[in-house]
Amino acid sequence: MKTTITDVAKEAGVSMKTVSRVLNNEPNVAQATRDRVRDVARRLQYSPSLAARGLASSRSYLIALVYDTASPSYIFHIQAGAIEACRKYGYHVVLEPISLERGEADEAERILGRIGVDGVILTPPLSDSEQIRDTLRRLNIPHVLVAPEEPGHSPSVRMDDTDAARQMTEYLIGQGHTDIGFILGHPDHGATERRRKGFERALTAHGHPIRDDRIVPGDFSFRSGVEAAVRLLSDPRNRPTAIFASNDDMAAGVVSVAGRMNLAVPEELAVCGFDDTPLAQILWPKLTTVAQPIHDMGRKAAELLVDRHKSDPPMQHTLDFELVIRESTRLA
Amino acid sequence: MKTTITDVAKEAGVSMKTVSRVLNNEPNVAQATRDRVRDVARRLQYSPSLAARGLASSRSYLIALVYDTASPSYIFHIQAGAIEACRKYGYHVVLEPISLERGEADEAERILGRIGVDGVILTPPLSDSEQIRDTLRRLNIPHVLVAPEEPGHSPSVRMDDTDAARQMTEYLIGQGHTDIGFILGHPDHGATERRRKGFERALTAHGHPIRDDRIVPGDFSFRSGVEAAVRLLSDPRNRPTAIFASNDDMAAGVVSVAGRMNLAVPEELAVCGFDDTPLAQILWPKLTTVAQPIHDMGRKAAELLVDRHKSDPPMQHTLDFELVIRESTRLA
DNA sequence: GTGAGAATTGACAGCGCTGTCAGCCTTGCG
DNA sequence: CGCAAGGCTGACAGCGCTGTCAATTCTCAC
Numbered sequence: 001m002k003t004t005i006t007d008v009a010k011e012a013g014v015s016m017k018t019v020s021r022v023l024n025n026e027p028n029v030a031q032a033t034r035d036r037v038r039d040v041a042r043r044l045q046y047s048p049s050l051a052a053r054g055l056a057s058s059r060s061y062l063i064a065l066v067y068d069t070a071s072p073s074y075i076f077h078i079q080a081g082a083i084e085a086c087r088k089y090g091y092h093v094v095l096e097p098i099s100l101e102r103g104e105a106d107e108a109e110r111i112l113g114r115i116g117v118d119g120v121i122l123t124p125p126l127s128d129s130e131q132i133r134d135t136l137r138r139l140n141i142p143h144v145l146v147a148p149e150e151p152g153h154s155p156s157v158r159m160d161d162t163d164a165a166r167q168m169t170e171y172l173i174g175q176g177h178t179d180i181g182f183i184l185g186h187p188d189h190g191a192t193e194r195r196r197k198g199f200e201r202a203l204t205a206h207g208h209p210i211r212d213d214r215i216v217p218g219d220f221s222f223r224s225g226v227e228a229a230v231r232l233l234s235d236p237r238n239r240p241t242a243i244f245a246s247n248d249d250m251a252a253g254v255v256s257v258a259g260r261m262n263l264a265v266p267e268e269l270a271v272c273g274f275d276d277t278p279l280a281q282i283l284w285p286k287l288t289t290v291a292q293p294i295h296d297m298g299r300k301a302a303e304l305l306v307d308r309h310k311s312d313p314p315m316q317h318t319l320d321f322e323l324v325i326r327e328s329t330r331l332a
Numbered sequence: 333m334k335t336t337i338t339d340v341a342k343e344a345g346v347s348m349k350t351v352s353r354v355l356n357n358e359p360n361v362a363q364a365t366r367d368r369v370r371d372v373a374r375r376l377q378y379s380p381s382l383a384a385r386g387l388a389s390s391r392s393y394l395i396a397l398v399y400d401t402a403s404p405s406y407i408f409h410i411q412a413g414a415i416e417a418c419r420k421y422g423y424h425v426v427l428e429p430i431s432l433e434r435g436e437a438d439e440a441e442r443i444l445g446r447i448g449v450d451g452v453i454l455t456p457p458l459s460d461s462e463q464i465r466d467t468l469r470r471l472n473i474p475h476v477l478v479a480p481e482e483p484g485h486s487p488s489v490r491m492d493d494t495d496a497a498r499q500m501t502e503y504l505i506g507q508g509h510t511d512i513g514f515i516l517g518h519p520d521h522g523a524t525e526r527r528r529k530g531f532e533r534a535l536t537a538h539g540h541p542i543r544d545d546r547i548v549p550g551d552f553s554f555r556s557g558v559e560a561a562v563r564l565l566s567d568p569r570n571r572p573t574a575i576f577a578s579n580d581d582m583a584a585g586v587v588s589v590a591g592r593m594n595l596a597v598p599e600e601l602a603v604c605g606f607d608d609t610p611l612a613q614i615l616w617p618k619l620t621t622v623a624q625p626i627h628d629m630g631r632k633a634a635e636l637l638v639d640r641h642k643s644d645p646p647m648q649h650t651l652d653f654e655l656v657i658r659e660s661t662r663l664a
Numbered sequence: 665g666t667g668a669g670a671a672t673t674g675a676c677a678g679c680g681c682t683g684t685c686a687g688c689c690t691t692g693c694g
Numbered sequence: 695c696g697c698a699a700g701g702c703t704g705a706c707a708g709c710g711c712t713g714t715c716a717a718t719t720c721t722c723a724c
Binding site for chain 1: 381392424442445
Binding site for chain 4: 346347348349350353359360361365384386387388389390
């Protein structure tokens with residue numbers, strides 16, 4: 001049989017309530033009692049029942065990770081971060097995919113209401129769904145938005161796309177590049193504009209012109225990267241010496257085109273991407289890119305929900321990205 | 333205020349118990365009553381409390397997905413499948429990563445014991461950890477192993493690696509290839525041997541010789557694929573016309589080498605991989621590969637845990653893979 | 665000493681649901 | 695018509711824990 005709190009109480013010679021206090025780190029328990037209870041609990045391998053706890057305290061010790069069809073690796077890293085934080089506080093993470101496309105936004109209410117989670121982490125693109133955000137507000141469920149375009153009144157975690165693009169461009173300039181091509185992301189995606197802005201800022205700061213013929217459209221896909229690269233590289237006498245793609249897939253497209261044109265990367269053409277997807281390390285040469293703090297965003301989001309200490313945390317958290325310099329830009 | 337079962341009972345003019353019966357699809361409720369209760373429940377937006385349910389019925393309606401550091405996309409698809417099945421039965425999926433490397437196997441007991449899940453899905457490489465499997469058995473927690481090397485006495489879901497490799501090889505032979513190179517996987521991985529066996533069977537079945545110089549070592553990494561490809565392709569007068577790599581990363585390595593050697597894929601060299609990772613679709617040309625039924629394995633595993641109907645299901649479930657024929661082998 | 669106040673502890677109710685069991689009301693058949 | 699067998703329903707206890715509040719003990723300034 002499973003040991004209950006009563007067993008521990010009896011064995012330790014205290015009341016259930018005291019055991020409860022010890023296990024929840026509540027104040028007002030003598031140190032000696034505390035130690036004794038902890039000992040007994042360990043010896044009996046006692047572990048409290050989530051359900052009973054939840055029922056009595058109307059907390060579930062569950063945090064929901066709500067996502068749509070974002071990329072597996074993105075979600076995976078958010079997960080990992082969230083779990084890390086949750087473990088520390090005895091919480092668990094449950095998964096609740098909601099597909100806007102399949103019109104599941106309406107079900108969100110039932111799904112989220114039923115389980116009664118203590119908090120919800122909303123990942124993009126759901127972090128910008130008014131409907132879901134409304135539901136959460138109406139159900140009065142604490143939530144944190146991951147990388148929303150528009151934080152609104154909810155707490156959120158994000159990174160500074162603009163600054164990342166700026167720094168990456170600065171790095172390229174530092175490597176001696178003055179003529180840099182830039183491949184835009186999908187026009188519907190907010191990050192596209194932010195990354196472009198960062199790129200342009202760095203150029204301007206260093207007195208380099210912003211040339212329209214060096215900024216070409218893309219849509220985050222490998223194929224669009226190929227097309228953009230062809231546009232940027234087709235004229236041998238008028239080529240940028242570096243190409244900064246708004247994400248890794250497109251950068252991979254650039255590398256592939258360079259290969260077919262017999263342009264050595266990075267000697268004749270430096271290439272960098274954005275996001276640090278798994279692809280960046282598989283590619284050859286390995287891709288210089290910007291690592292989003294995905295793991296950290298997951299962790300931070302969970303912490304905000306789980307850590308009751310800070311009663312009034314700042315609403316918006318901007319986390320540090322990292323420039324990952326690899327072989328595709330590094331001259332030996 | 334949250335609506336409780338009492339509210340519904342009062343409104344529908346029946347007892348709590350009857351409401352409970354309706355909501356749990358138990359027998360012995362008149363159809364009229366059933367309909368009425370359902371109506372009221374919907375109107376009141378009632379959704380039962382997991383915690384209370386769990387406490388009363390000593391079930392948690394939670395299935396744990398336990399994984400180590402497997403690839404994000406693998407876990408993601410298992411997840412998706414498991415969630416699909418769980419939703420149907422009102423269950424939820426919680427995540428419990430356990431790192432053998434960090435010696436967390438001991439914690440497994442506490443982690444799994446505390447939360448009191450109704451079932452556990454163990455993914456590789458954890459599905460072969462004796463320690464974890466023991467813990468589960470001792471805690472008497474129902475569990476399903478995903479793709480274990482050695483199923484033991486626990487139910488499991490898996491695919492037939494050997495047959496997949498055989499069929500892929502058959503396909504290549506059907507395309508007219510008689511001289512096919514094969515790149516082995518990591519020697520520690522059980523799938524490596526199974527895939528090799530399938531490859532050889534197909535050759536033998538068609539009366540083609542098994543040439544040792546056509547079977548080269550690898551370790552599932554892109555880099556090892558590159559090295560293997562160099563070995564297989566370096567002699568222009570003695571080259572296979574197709575290369576079957578034991579996974580997609582290595583196949584990508586082959587494609588990359590072919591590119592540098594100016595060997596057209598698939599015209600001069602057919603290439604295929606295994607696993608259907610995201611990479612396979614990003615690559616250019618897109619990669620012919622074997623799609624593991626990862627999603628299905630997740631779904632099936634969850635079903636086995638959640639569906640109480642089948643009292644005595646078969647222990648081992650072999651799910652269907654799919655040959656994904658793409659451009660890297662297809663002649664126009 | 666002594667009383668006020670703080671620290672520590674325990675008794676008890678009840679969180680929202682389901683399992684058990686008893687009771688009623690049909691139905692069908694001799 | 696009587697009775698057994700089932701279908702349908704509800705009363706009630708209690709799952710294992712925590713919140714509330716009261717009781718007890720300890721501390722320390724005066």
